[in-house]
Amino acid sequence: MKLLAVLLFVTACDTQHILNGSEWKTAKFSIDRNNYLSDLEKAVYLSFDSSRKLQVKFGDSLAFIFVEGAVVDTSKYKVQSDTLFFTKGSYRDTSIIIKLTKDSLIEQRLAGVKTYSVRIGN
Numbered sequence: 001m002k003l004l005a006v007l008l009f010v011t012a013c014d015t016q017h018i019l020n021g022s023e024w025k026t027a028k029f030s031i032d033r034n035n036y037l038s039d040l041e042k043a044v045y046l047s048f049d050s051s052r053k054l055q056v057k058f059g060d061s062l063a064f065i066f067v068e069g070a071v072v073d074t075s076k077y078k079v080q081s082d083t084l085f086f087t088k089g090s091y092r093d094t095s096i097i098i099k100l101t102k103d104s105l106i107e108q109r110l111a112g113v114k115t116y117s118v119r120i121g122n
């Protein structure tokens with residue numbers, strides 16, 4: 001039911017879906033009231049320091065997620081209608097973009113975490 005509500009919300013948003021070549025920097029995380037996180041995981045998300053430069057770069061069908069200076073996590077993605085899905089990689093079935101505009105991206109994870117990112121490059 002919750003996922004259906006998210007999908008309906010996504011289809012109602014005025015979005016721009018051109019991700020290829022775009023770069024995003026995570027600005028903050030928030031945790032939903034209902035979540036699946038352990039206390040340790042909650043503490044990690046809530047103590048996130050945006051100076052760590054957690055970034056996502058989108059290629060034609062690949063998303064590259066990384067903290068500056070660390071190993072890159074690669075996931076395949078596709079955009080259908082108003083919704084982005086990660087189809088392979090660690091983000092598969094756990095993450096959906098619920099709002100995408102020219103300058104901001106909000107991503108919802110099924111575990112109950114929202115990620116807020118800002119565009120830093122095309």
